[in-house]
Amino acid sequence: MKKKGTIPSLLIIIVCIALAVSIFIQQQKIKLALETFHPIKLHALRHQTDMGIGLTEKITIGAIGDILIHGVVYQDALKGNRYNFDPIFENVKSLLEKPDIVTANQESLLGGIELGLSTYPLFNSPHEVADALEHTGVDIVSTANNHSLDRGEKGVDSEAAYLDKIGLPYVGSFVDEKDKEKLRIIEKNGIKIAFLSYTYGTNGIPIPAGKDFLVNLINRDLMKDEIHRAKKEADVVVMSIHWGVEYQRIPNNDQKDLANFLANEGVDVIFGSHSHVLQPMEWIKTKDGRKTFVVYSLGNFISGQTNDYKDIGGLATIDITKHISEKGESIELSNPVFDPTFVSSQSFKNYRVVPLGNAGSFGLPNADGKYKEIQAHMTQWLR
Numbered sequence: 001m002k003k004k005g006t007i008p009s010l011l012i013i014i015v016c017i018a019l020a021v022s023i024f025i026q027q028q029k030i031k032l033a034l035e036t037f038h039p040i041k042l043h044a045l046r047h048q049t050d051m052g053i054g055l056t057e058k059i060t061i062g063a064i065g066d067i068l069i070h071g072v073v074y075q076d077a078l079k080g081n082r083y084n085f086d087p088i089f090e091n092v093k094s095l096l097e098k099p100d101i102v103t104a105n106q107e108s109l110l111g112g113i114e115l116g117l118s119t120y121p122l123f124n125s126p127h128e129v130a131d132a133l134e135h136t137g138v139d140i141v142s143t144a145n146n147h148s149l150d151r152g153e154k155g156v157d158s159e160a161a162y163l164d165k166i167g168l169p170y171v172g173s174f175v176d177e178k179d180k181e182k183l184r185i186i187e188k189n190g191i192k193i194a195f196l197s198y199t200y201g202t203n204g205i206p207i208p209a210g211k212d213f214l215v216n217l218i219n220r221d222l223m224k225d226e227i228h229r230a231k232k233e234a235d236v237v238v239m240s241i242h243w244g245v246e247y248q249r250i251p252n253n254d255q256k257d258l259a260n261f262l263a264n265e266g267v268d269v270i271f272g273s274h275s276h277v278l279q280p281m282e283w284i285k286t287k288d289g290r291k292t293f294v295v296y297s298l299g300n301f302i303s304g305q306t307n308d309y310k311d312i313g314g315l316a317t318i319d320i321t322k323h324i325s326e327k328g329e330s331i332e333l334s335n336p337v338f339d340p341t342f343v344s345s346q347s348f349k350n351y352r353v354v355p356l357g358n359a360g361s362f363g364l365p366n367a368d369g370k371y372k373e374i375q376a377h378m379t380q381w382l383r
């Protein structure tokens, strides 16, 4: 019995080795060809699928909601004479570092201490918030929202100068026309992602005359132009948008209508914010047969707000695959995932953003049940 089994096994092993060697030689040949003629595309070999006939690249992008730094939060971050927000995010660092690119909505203006810190209704937060976001895995911040002009032009300029200094890109509010015209495109694994950002308004604070560049206001004609411009430069267009009604857990018809418009103009991914509570995720089918992924609202990621879902946020992610073949290039979106988070604090101190599933060990009763409830809420339109 044993002898009968040995010869076929040996044969299988020999065939396998022969196959592996031939595949290796083939790959070396292709590698050499690419090195000779297209050295710039060498990175694509990592995801090679069809032995030189087609190539695919894949990345994951994600977004978190409002970074809304109330007075209680920046007071908690004051250690000695300096602000340090890193501990607030230490429990979600591994989560935010997983996607290739993460964007956040910087809701409270980061004007820094020179302008005098302030809380609701006219926010001004320490510059150091940006350091913590960068340390935690955020790659770009969206700065168009109803608090963009809380400290006027000075605030926008101070925030932009600091973000430039630490190398954290921003989009949505700008220092001048040239800054506004410059598309924010981040490239990863050969996939170019353009980030755009718009807000419904600025809490009634008028934009200074002749300075429309300060903040992007929702305007279908202007958005359409920028989407088309971004589409020419990038593979994927991501729109961060500040819209909807505060504390509403379901998007209204205006949001749905605008999402449809953006999708049909070419936006691939829409990350919404403003409601301070989570609103569900959805696929939108476009007239040209594409699929746009929308998260209607990402809620608060960090804030001093509590109760009624205002202390629950999360990270939404989507996979982007770029297929390159003789027929051309195409983009495929897949695998939407939502990882809920919770803002833990004790008597307005010790603020920590933690994964909702683990929030029980941070004092949240029935964390498991809440995790399931939030997952069901966010995915209700995906099923």
Ligand SMILES: [Zn+2]
Pocket (backbone or CB within 6 Å): 107, 145, 146, 147, 242, 273, 274, 275
């Ligand atoms: Zn807002």
